[in-house]
Amino acid sequence: DAGITQSPRHKVTETGTPVTLRCHQTENHRYMYWYRQDPGHGLRLIHYSYGVKDTDKGEVSDGYSVSRSKTEDFLLTLESATSSQTSVYFCAISESRGTSGSNEQFFGPGTRLTVL
Amino acid sequence: SQKIEQNSEALNIQEGKTATLTCNYTNYSPAYLQWYRQDPGRGPVFLLLIRENEKEKRKERLKVTFDTTLKQSLFHITASQPADSATYLCALGNTGANNLFFGTGTRLTVIP
Numbered sequence: 553d554a555g556i557t558q559s560p561r562h563k564v565t566e567t568g569t570p571v572t573l574r575c576h577q578t579e580n581h582r583y584m585y586w587y588r589q590d591p592g593h594g595l596r597l598i599h600y601s602y603g604v605k606d607t608d609k610g611e612v613s614d615g616y617s618v619s620r621s622k623t624e625d626f627l628l629t630l631e632s633a634t635s636s637q638t639s640v641y642f643c644a645i646s647e648s649r650g651t652s653g654s655n656e657q658f659f660g661p662g663t664r665l666t667v668l
Numbered sequence: 669s670q671k672i673e674q675n676s677e678a679l680n681i682q683e684g685k686t687a688t689l690t691c692n693y694t695n696y697s698p699a700y701l702q703w704y705r706q707d708p709g710r711g712p713v714f715l716l717l718i719r720e721n722e723k724e725k726r727k728e729r730l731k732v733t734f735d736t737t738l739k740q741s742l743f744h745i746t747a748s749q750p751a752d753s754a755t756y757l758c759a760l761g762n763t764g765a766n767n768l769f770f771g772t773g774t775r776l777t778v779i780p
Binding site for chain 1: 709766
């Protein structure tokens with residue numbers, strides 16, 4: 553998985569609790585992304601980062617926050633988890649974006665989150 | 669907002685035949701289109717990219733076409749093998765944009 557790890561790989565939590573998912577890369581890629589994947593919706597972008605401390609919202613950012621204090625780590629936080637946030641979460645990295653590069657993205661193995 | 673449709677949720681094909689998967693889009697003008705493969709329980713893996721000014725791209729047994737008039741991409745796997753069984757995702761991107769928009773995927777099963 554191209555030097556990308558996600559932790560935890562599985563998590564079960566209760567509604568209202570905070571949850572933090574971690575993505576760690578060893579590729580030194582500039583861009584990092586968090587997606588969620590749900591049946592019938594495909595992959596949807598939650599937040600992305602284009603550098604240390606530089607982040608922006610994606611398509612489905614409500615209820616999520618992110619932080620990137622180091623190039624290699626991108627954290628996704630659910631401040632107060634809800635059942636609608638039960639999903640599989642994927643982190644991805646890319647070296648370039650659409651301007652000059654191909655924005656080929658490399659994905660981590662995913663985190664399966666269940667909110668009861 | 670943009671809408672991306674992949675022809676069918678599941679496609680079964682006999683080994684050795686050519687599999688053809690379709691990706692249609694509306695309300696968007698992508699600068700490039702990508703195809704990914706995803707196996708169960710794993711993250712997607714990049715396969716091919718085709719840009720808006722390219723009609724066709726090949727890589728080994730894979731061929732991708734891109735018709736910006738029809739707003740459609742076709743993804744072909746020739747001489748299909750059971751190991752090609754997976755879900756295939758198309759993704760659209762644009763110049764200057766950081767994010768990709770993904771289709772829901774087509775689950776391909778190659779029957780021995």
